[in-house]
Amino acid sequence: MKKINTSPLSGMQELTPAMQAQFDKLKSGIAQAFWMHGFQHIETPLIERTEVLLAKAGGDTEKQIYKVIKTDETADKANQALRFDHTVPLARYTVEHMNDLAFPFKVTQIARNFRGERAQRGRFREFYQCDVDVVGRENLPVAYDAEVIATLTDAIRVLPVPEFVVRVSNRKLLGGMLEELNLEHLAEKIFSVVDHAEKVPKEKTEMSLEELGLGAENVVKITTFIEMRGERLEIIDKLRSFGFENENFQAGIAELDEVLGLVEVLSPGTKVIADMLIVRGLDYYTGTVFETVVPQYREFGSICSGGRYENLAGYYTEQSLPGVGGSIGLTRLFAVLVEAELVQASKQKPIDACVIPLSEHEIAEANRVADNLRKTGWSVDVVLGDNKLSAKLKYASRVARKAAVIGDDELKSGKYKLRDFESGVDAIQQI
């Protein structure tokens, strides 16, 4: 009988050991892919000054943060909170440690973040994010936008994710178009309409734009624009055919062309398209933006997204630190992979072998056998205590792939049997 509720808090992942092993495997696969691309790992504290966390954030973020108070403090004095992403701490870190870093600073963070939002299906309050970022000092070549995408796609390839498509755009395109059409004063509202366009019928988007008073001709131009998606050369041609001479728009075309072309080079085999529907409107991106979808599982949403930000740390330093980054939301992704049965608690047992000393007299020898197996890279449990052998074998069959019993006979012969539980075959081994 339970006395206190022992379920984890809602919105927080907690896995059985078998599922945890699956999760760990995906996490370390991602970390390995990032590392292979030359990204350096850092860790920042989970708690930051509220002042740091909210320097750039908008009202929604403020509502979602978890404040942290020591028990003897009052809430109004609380000036610390749990971080909600890796980007804000990265900005603080880069300024703080600037003299110890080589630029461009290729950096990865893989850890938990927190959002105190209402718990709902598929939304986590505590979640792993796996980020890569490249931060430049004063300038950062656009080529790194492609490198970030290529690195993330290499990481996704180690996951049990079916064929995916990277959708890329550049915020300078819609931004420049609105300048050209003298609609800059409505830019924020238009970006917001476009950001939601995928979730509503086309008519609703048109209506929302009309309601802003753009005029029918402009609404057509914008809806034509956001419907453009396809291969690089085709979309670049179509963008040029708008005939806009606006500098931002032209820069957007050139950057999009370079980034898409370079992703094809750096990540051969990755399906990457230009898609003007992508704006990532609520974020602080200023150039390249991208999302990644799995056509076979539309319900996954974007499994990996990011973009270019013109200045990472404007609230902390006068120095300009342009950056580009992206993130895999691993906790959410793991949940959808489990639901789609693309991840299953493997039938493989958590450990490789159990070695069972028949009595306390054989513990030393059993431990030597275990140590020798460990040297081959195995995880080995020496089963202790005076339970019956049958109970020990039953335990072994639940946790291990193989088992050996070490008794008097084995000591005398210098040989033991290593039983494989699945095949039932015994392999004879030297002690």
Added chain:
Amino acid sequence: MKKINTSPLSGMQELTPAMQAQFDKLKSGIAQAFWMHGFQHIETPLIERTEVLLAKAGGDTEKQIYKVIKTDETADKANQALRFDHTVPLARYTVEHMNDLAFPFKVTQIARNFRGERAQRGRFREFYQCDVDVVGRENLPVAYDAEVIATLTDAIRVLPVPEFVVRVSNRKLLGGMLEELNLEHLAEKIFSVVDHAEKVPKEKTEMSLEELGLGAENVVKITTFIEMRGERLEIIDKLRSFGFENENFQAGIAELDEVLGLVEVLSPGTKVIADMLIVRGLDYYTGTVFETVVPQYREFGSICSGGRYENLAGYYTEQSLPGVGGSIGLTRLFAVLVEAELVQASKQKPIDACVIPLSEHEIAEANRVADNLRKTGWSVDVVLGDNKLSAKLKYASRVARKAAVIGDDELKSGKYKLRDFESGVDAIQQI
């Protein structure tokens, strides 16, 4: 010029990438040692219900916890907090997932915990703890106390820690002695005096005991007892010579003898002694207790400690779950290892190689070279952008051990030079 303070909060570890790499190496070495001994990895949320965290904890713990509140909540409504150790969440986890676990449940947790105590030298508010625990259902052989110690010592061996000594005792000894002397009513106070005895002069300890009104003879018995330390056989003999027939005392002797003997067997070469000064008075241990010290660096304090608890989850279930566990406080240990210069930011560069395409025409080929090097297990950065070659080489020499330039000549010859920055030697490689 900084605008907002960018230092991390006090009491929170934040490392440069080079030091982070060292920290990560130690952490994964420990995880590997635990895994090899057949411990299964789990993760629990960092946030728990206050009710769960404080079910067993005393007043000091309550003062040290970080409460967590959503921004729109008031502090008096706060019923969630950051966990302060791994043991309380493990108790909740074991009850919650009981049907998915095989017992004895050998489990490891390696993650951050939080204590909102006053920041001071060597004390962290956010810190990694690396725990192993074995949890039994209804019973758990004392042999697992030795297995926990053997596993932890194997883990310490992968760290740059000089020769260490494991100091072991059993709380049933002092407990049984106090029963025998009819001093049970003072047990809590006496345990507390003994727990502090190492930090004060002997006279102070005697005075504190006298002040409790034990009588001179009892004070002598207790001080004689707590001065006993040495090899197993010697101390077991001395303990027997007290002549106490008390059941607890006798059980303490038998368990201590078994645990020490078995550690010698399971962890040959480890220096392990019986030491009656160890009581770990503020914890919830009921049998075996141990600490680990480095004689060459007394100032390190105990780098790893733990013990046996009779019932892990009495607040959550009627079922008896005896356990034994121990923990390496990695964040604190890392700090003292750095201070003692036993860990140094290695001169080794964070990544293995930089591949530099001479112009954008060679990016594809440079990326192919990089991918081939990655397949050999290397971390490789393709240096992008149109900076001068000299600037790219300077960057490469800061972050990588080796570098290659891929230009027109290399494409034509099908060969490139892989320069080792330290030796200055060029190795000729096939593209």
